[in-house]
Amino acid sequence: MGLEVEGVTVRFGGHTALNNVDIWAHEGKVTGLIGPNGAGKTTIFNVITGLQPPSSGQVRMDGRDVSKLAPYRRARLGMARTFQRLELFGSLSVRENIQVAAAQYRRLHRGTKETPQDTAARLLHRLDLTAIAHVRADQLPTGQGRVVELARSLACRPKILLLDEPASGQDDEETRGFGQLLREIAADGVAVLLVEHDMDLVMNTCDELHVLDFGKKIANGTCDEIRHNAAVQAAYLGTADAAEADEVLQESV
Amino acid sequence: MHEFIILTISGLVTGGIYAITAGGLTLTYTTTGIFNFAHGATGALAAFTYWQLHFDWGWPVWLSLLVVLGVLAPAFGVFLHFAIMRRLEGTSETTRLMVTVAVLLSLLAAVMWIWDPQTPRNVVNFFPGESVDMAGTRVSYHDLITLAVALIVAIGLWVLLRSTRAGVAMRATVDDRNLAVLNGSRPEVPGMLAWATGTMLAAVAGILIAPKLSFAALPLTLLIVNAYAAAVIGRLKSLPWTFVGAMIIGLVTEYGKGYLTETRFPTAGPYLSGLSDSMPVLVLFVAIMLLPTSRLRGHASSRTREISHRPTWTGSLVFAGIVIAGAVVAANSLAAADLFASTRMWGFALIGLSVIPLVGYAGKMSLAQLGFAGIGAICVSHLGEGGNPLGLLWAALICAGIGVLVALPALRLSGIYLALATAAFAVMLDRWIFGLPAFTWGDTKIDLFNSGTLNFERFDWPGIDISSDRAYFIFGAVFFALSSLVVVWIRRGEFGRRLLAMKDSPAACATIGMNHKLTTLTVFGLSAAMAGVGGGILGGAAGTLSPVNFDFTAGLSVLMLMVIAGLTSPGAALFAGIFLGTPLMTNLFPDYAQLTTILIGLNGIALGKNPNGFIAAKIRPEWEPALGRPVVLAGSAAAQLALIVLRFTDVIGNWPFVLGILLAVIGIPAALKIEVMIKAPRTEPEVPEGLSGQPEGLGLNGNRFEAADIEALDKLIALPSLPAAATAAAPSPILPGARHGA
Numbered sequence: 001m002g003l004e005v006e007g008v009t010v011r012f013g014g015h016t017a018l019n020n021v022d023i024w025a026h027e028g029k030v031t032g033l034i035g036p037n038g039a040g041k042t043t044i045f046n047v048i049t050g051l052q053p054p055s056s057g058q059v060r061m062d063g064r065d066v067s068k069l070a071p072y073r074r075a076r077l078g079m080a081r082t083f084q085r086l087e088l089f090g091s092l093s094v095r096e097n098i099q100v101a102a103a104q105y106r107r108l109h110r111g112t113k114e115t116p117q118d119t120a121a122r123l124l125h126r127l128d129l130t131a132i133a134h135v136r137a138d139q140l141p142t143g144q145g146r147v148v149e150l151a152r153s154l155a156c157r158p159k160i161l162l163l164d165e166p167a168s169g170q171d172d173e174e175t176r177g178f179g180q181l182l183r184e185i186a187a188d189g190v191a192v193l194l195v196e197h198d199m200d201l202v203m204n205t206c207d208e209l210h211v212l213d214f215g216k217k218i219a220n221g222t223c224d225e226i227r228h229n230a231a232v233q234a235a236y237l238g239t240a241d242a243a244e245a246d247e248v249l250q251e252s253v
Numbered sequence: 254m255h256e257f258i259i260l261t262i263s264g265l266v267t268g269g270i271y272a273i274t275a276g277g278l279t280l281t282y283t284t285t286g287i288f289n290f291a292h293g294a295t296g297a298l299a300a301f302t303y304w305q306l307h308f309d310w311g312w313p314v315w316l317s318l319l320v321v322l323g324v325l326a327p328a329f330g331v332f333l334h335f336a337i338m339r340r341l342e343g344t345s346e347t348t349r350l351m352v353t354v355a356v357l358l359s360l361l362a363a364v365m366w367i368w369d370p371q372t373p374r375n376v377v378n379f380f381p382g383e384s385v386d387m388a389g390t391r392v393s394y395h396d397l398i399t400l401a402v403a404l405i406v407a408i409g410l411w412v413l414l415r416s417t418r419a420g421v422a423m424r425a426t427v428d429d430r431n432l433a434v435l436n437g438s439r440p441e442v443p444g445m446l447a448w449a450t451g452t453m454l455a456a457v458a459g460i461l462i463a464p465k466l467s468f469a470a471l472p473l474t475l476l477i478v479n480a481y482a483a484a485v486i487g488r489l490k491s492l493p494w495t496f497v498g499a500m501i502i503g504l505v506t507e508y509g510k511g512y513l514t515e516t517r518f519p520t521a522g523p524y525l526s527g528l529s530d531s532m533p534v535l536v537l538f539v540a541i542m543l544l545p546t547s548r549l550r551g552h553a554s555s556r557t558r559e560i561s562h563r564p565t566w567t568g569s570l571v572f573a574g575i576v577i578a579g580a581v582v583a584a585n586s587l588a589a590a591d592l593f594a595s596t597r598m599w600g601f602a603l604i605g606l607s608v609i610p611l612v613g614y615a616g617k618m619s620l621a622q623l624g625f626a627g628i629g630a631i632c633v634s635h636l637g638e639g640g641n642p643l644g645l646l647w648a649a650l651i652c653a654g655i656g657v658l659v660a661l662p663a664l665r666l667s668g669i670y671l672a673l674a675t676a677a678f679a680v681m682l683d684r685w686i687f688g689l690p691a692f693t694w695g696d697t698k699i700d701l702f703n704s705g706t707l708n709f710e711r712f713d714w715p716g717i718d719i720s721s722d723r724a725y726f727i728f729g730a731v732f733f734a735l736s737s738l739v740v741v742w743i744r745r746g747e748f749g750r751r752l753l754a755m756k757d758s759p760a761a762c763a764t765i766g767m768n769h770k771l772t773t774l775t776v777f778g779l780s781a782a783m784a785g786v787g788g789g790i791l792g793g794a795a796g797t798l799s800p801v802n803f804d805f806t807a808g809l810s811v812l813m814l815m816v817i818a819g820l821t822s823p824g825a826a827l828f829a830g831i832f833l834g835t836p837l838m839t840n841l842f843p844d845y846a847q848l849t850t851i852l853i854g855l856n857g858i859a860l861g862k863n864p865n866g867f868i869a870a871k872i873r874p875e876w877e878p879a880l881g882r883p884v885v886l887a888g889s890a891a892a893q894l895a896l897i898v899l900r901f902t903d904v905i906g907n908w909p910f911v912l913g914i915l916l917a918v919i920g921i922p923a924a925l926k927i928e929v930m931i932k933a934p935r936t937e938p939e940v941p942e943g944l945s946g947q948p949e950g951l952g953l954n955g956n957r958f959e960a961a962d963i964e965a966l967d968k969l970i971a972l973p974s975l976p977a978a979a980t981a982a983a984p985s986p987i988l989p990g991a992r993h994g995a
Contacts, residue, residue: 049763049764050763051548051549051760051763052548070763071549071760071763071764072762072763072764072766072767072768072769075763075764075765075766075767076766079764080764080765081764083760083761087758087760087761088757088758088761089750089753089754089757089758089761090757090758091560091561091753091756091757092750092753092754092757096750097754099747099750100747100750100751100754100765100767101765103747103750103751104751104765104766104767105765105766108766116747136560149761152761152765153764153765155765156765156766
């Protein structure tokens with residue numbers, strides 16, 4: 001089970017941002033969503049989380065149609081996300097950012113033993129944020145801000161986790177550690193959907209990939225299949241020269 | 254039928270004027286992102302200037318119009334843009350709105366100062382007496398001109414925005430200012446154009462409507478509410494829909510005036526007289542309910558200049574203690590008349606405090622807090638008879654309920670609509686509800702304001718007697734101090750974090766599962782309840798209150814003072830209380846009735862420079878360090894205690910006492926600096942071993958930079974030392990790094 005998106009179309013005026021797109025993310029797996037800039041990746045995240053109502057199509061969580069639910073209701077069913085343009089609670093400290101989310105979870109799940117303070121401490125430790133726990137979130141550099149957003153979304157104990165370019169702003173070593181972290185999160189039974197431009201991270205972390213281009217899904221499959229897919233190469237490189245494209249994609253791994 | 258036609262024509266004419274105003278409002282809002290609350294006040298200023306030129310100085314109509322509409326109004330718009338609005342980049346929607354409210358207050362006060370409202374003035378129609386026959390009724394030239402101007406403005410604005418270069422630049426700026434700059438447009442130009450045009454349109458509307466209203470500054474200023482009701486129908490962006498909305502509001506208002514009369518409804522008549530004035534407000538609420546839901550937005554700018562300080566318990570307890578101690582001293586030293594007049598301050602302070610959770614923490618605007626205080630005062634007066642303190646509980650409950658009802662329709666929409674809805678509600682209370690005559694509902698006779706004045710008795714608090722002014726003053730201080738601690742407790746707890754989170758990013762709140770509508774309603778109800786209790790305390794202080802105590806502009810003043818001092822500080826509420834609730838200003842400046850308002854307005858205008866308020870910017874950084882310096886605190890406390898003893902033993906009089914206390918408080922930052930100087934005498938920082946001077950200064954300003962220095966530096970940063978010969982041969986000893994190649 002996990003997340004299923006079926007036949008989603010979004011039109012902004014005359015522009016079709018998403019055209020009949022089907023994607024999915026299974027629990028326990030890291031699923032990649034890639035595509036050139038403007039392909040519609042963030043738009044589909046907004047549709048999935050309910051921030052953008054689609055013109056048509058359906059979003060299902062564990063088989064249940066959530067298309068009509070408000071964003072906060074989807075979140076309560078176990079959907080969490082991070083944002084490409086950071087959406088931190090800037091006037092709160094890093095610790096408080098996580099605590100707000102943990103407290104919200106506990107309000108809805110009265111049986112939770114762990115206090116919000118403990119959840120915050122645990123996640124600060126796990127994501128190596130303890131040193132900056134007292135920093136106001138709007139003072140953080142982008143890379144760290146993304147990790148705080150991840151910590152905040154983990155505090156909601158999601159079943160489905162949508163990550164919008166979580167590694168941009170991080171250096172190579174941080175990115176490697178990050179891939180490992182994503183695998184661990186998925187291993188806990190979370191369906192992770194990852195939008196990312198860093199091909200190293202994507203190819204080394206994802207179990208399955210979906211490729212979007214100009215609002216259409218042009219391919220899906222394992223990393224190997226995608227790497228050799230002619231349509232993907234054309235989309236990424238604007239060329240049909242498969243050999244050259246293959247070379248570039250190979251180099252990135 | 255004949256009456257219907259007459260009403261329709263006058264409705265269209267009124268609608269035409271609303272359309273002109275609303276068009277200007279929408280234009281500035283879409284171009285600059287600033288919702289100009291002072292739009293009506295600008296129109297008032299223009300109308301009075303026109304009166305001055307034409308009717309007082311006898312200039313010809315064409316010249317007066319040319320000067321006002323062609324020169325002064327656009328120039329004033331450009332001035333507003335450069336002097337005030339341009340500086341609001343990176344501030345929150347609240348601050349931007351409040352700056353225009355400040356302009357409103359200043360303009361209103363200025364107009365009433367220049368043109369004394371006691372002197373009757375008259376503005377007559379263009380072409381007085383001239384009219385044409387249309388559909389069996391006579392329509393004056395003035396009305397025809399109004400309609401024609403409205404049409405020209407509507408079409409002109411539409412063409413301007415759609416088809417001209419300047420218009421496209423205006424629309425581009427609002428979409429993404431930074432992007433527009435990158436693409437080579439100068440954002441100053443569209444902003445300036447928008448303010449010039451908007452101000453001119455406000456002036457046109459002000460001059461056209463002046464003959465229809467009793468020519469006074471306040472009704473012209475409040476025209477803004479009728480105009481933005483129209484703009485809301487256009488979703489604050491569509492000019493054609495704004496035009497349609499203006500016509501609907503014009504027609505509804507005129508039909509209301511024509512049909513909801515005492516002759517038609519003899520029993521209901523007296524209750525309806527204010528209703529037709531409130532028609533635009535009712536239309537506004539209907540429009541808000543029908544508008545499509547706004548999308549949840551993230552934060553507008555990546556880093557706002559506004560920060561909210563997390564209060565400490567120590568600081569808050571010290572504050573509460575000082576408030577109570579200060580009140581005890583004041584209650585025992587103020588003259589009887591001053592003390593009676595000053596008891597009101599705690600009412601205003603509590604109303605100010607009610608702003609903090611809502612506007613300061615949650616970032617939601619309410620322009621109706623004083624209106625809620627009015628409702629609270631009614632509850633306390635009627636339901637707390639004989640000074641029963643349960644009246645306060647009723648006030649809290651009823652105000653919370655009404656607050657939730659007012660906020661409910663605007664919840665689905667973005668923040669600005671909540672501000673507009675609450676302002677409209679406050680104006681409706683003002684124009685209609687508070688003035689209602691007594692009515693019976695079932696068996697109960699309800700007379701909200703007792704047709705003029707509410708009476709209060711001091712609370713009959715169990716165990717203590719607070720009927721004297723002195724006791725009530727101290728009671729008010731204790732009540733306020735405890736309430737301020739409650740506010741601090743909210744801020745430091747989970748609910749406070751939720752409120753701040755909601756202000757920072759509504760979208761992120763939703764994705765962690767927070768229901769932002771429920772949170773907004775909760776805080777809105779809470780804040781309305783606090784304001785209602787404040788109204789009750791105010792009533793107990795004053796003894797009698799009338800609707801004028803709760804009028805809309807007074808409410809704006811309370812909010813404005815809070816913003817000026819800092820929306821998140823309980824100290825701001827105290828400041829608002831002192832400023833509005835004590836005879837301080839009238840004692841200092843007895844001859845300038847408008848001065849208070851002007852001062853408030855001018856300070857509000859400066860918000861763009863310091864959007865966090867002066868408490869966060871000036872007072873806190875200077876006084877807060879004192880908390881950690883017991884010597885300084887004890888010194889100040891000892892000095893104050895000595896002064897108090899001297900005062901009560903009548904060794905010194907009131908004024909030396911006040912002066913001394915002020916010195917003891919104001920002197921704290923100076924004392925801190927002196928203490929620092931005594932404790933740590935200034936010494937030059939130690940020069941590292943082997944260097945001939947401070948490392949930063951080596952080789953500069955005539956300081957020498959020797960080989961020995963290089964060696965010492967190498968040692969300091971743990972570089973392997975090089976043979977002396979290499980050092981000597983190094984071409985640039987200034988850059989030790991260059992030697993690595995050698």
